[in-house]
Amino acid sequence: ETGVTQSPTHLIKTRGQQVTLRCSSQSGHNTVSWYQQALGQGPQFIFQYYREEENGRGNFPPRFSGLQFPNYSSELNVNALELDDSALYLCASTSSGGTDTQYFGPGTRLTVL
Amino acid sequence: EDKVVQSPLSLVVHEGDTVTLNCSYEVTNFRSLLWYKQEKKAPTFLFMLTSSGIEKKSGRLSSILDKKELFSILNITATQTGDSAIYLCAVDPVRGAQKLVFGQGTRLTINP
Numbered sequence: 581e582t583g584v585t586q587s588p589t590h591l592i593k594t595r596g597q598q599v600t601l602r603c604s605s606q607s608g609h610n611t612v613s614w615y616q617q618a619l620g621q622g623p624q625f626i627f628q629y630y631r632e633e634e635n636g637r638g639n640f641p642p643r644f645s646g647l648q649f650p651n652y653s654s655e656l657n658v659n660a661l662e663l664d665d666s667a668l669y670l671c672a673s674t675s676s677g678g679t680d681t682q683y684f685g686p687g688t689r690l691t692v693l
Numbered sequence: 694e695d696k697v698v699q700s701p702l703s704l705v706v707h708e709g710d711t712v713t714l715n716c717s718y719e720v721t722n723f724r725s726l727l728w729y730k731q732e733k734k735a736p737t738f739l740f741m742l743t744s745s746g747i748e749k750k751s752g753r754l755s756s757i758l759d760k761k762e763l764f765s766i767l768n769i770t771a772t773q774t775g776d777s778a779i780y781l782c783a784v785d786p787v788r789g790a791q792k793l794v795f796g797q798g799t800r801l802t803i804n805p
Contacts, residue, residue, distance in 0.1 A: 622699075622795030682791050
């Protein structure tokens with residue numbers, strides 16, 4: 581158990597819809613990163629939040645957005661869903677602005693039909 | 694563009710065998726290399742390597758980094774069926790940020 585939780589576990593949406601995924605970080609962890617893992621691939625970095633501010637972004641379009649809250653929980657929002665957005669979405673938390681090891685949550689499996 | 698390549702992509706061995714998984718990388722900056730084990734969903738942390746030539750060990754697993762040749766290996770001795778998983782290698786290319794660049798993973802299957 582890493583102390584990182586995500587909800588929901590599974591989600592099915594249709595193309596064009598919007599989705600919000602949630603992550604609850606380990607206590608005291610002020611940095612959260614989100615990753616997208618397509619089937620058969622390694623995770624790809626989406627973005628990172630540190631003290632409620634975006635602290636770096638990977639090669640993902642603006643329809644992927646996020647929020648981090650004062651209690652260190654966070655959200656990943658995806659607008660105008662596309663079929664290729666179907667993937668496992670992982671959040672990972674760490675302390676010290678990301679200098680320590682990241683601990684991953686169990687992920688949310690998103691299917692876009 | 695930062696890149697991490699793992700090989701082989703898939704490996705099937707018998708219980709008791711020893712396996713070596715490979716990870717090579719090309720990154721603009723290098724802070725550390727990490728190995729994770731992914732069984733169902735959440736990748737679980739195995740090792741973080743920052744210095745060349747220093748082996749890290751945990752039970753039957755060990756790993757070493759070569760910063761000159763830009764690769765790392767993960768060894769598993771006396772494999773067990775519980776070692777069956779996807780093993781992910783990742784590089785942290787940005788100091789103090791851990792925005793990891795992952796390889797594709799090696800799917801390891803241990804047959805009894």
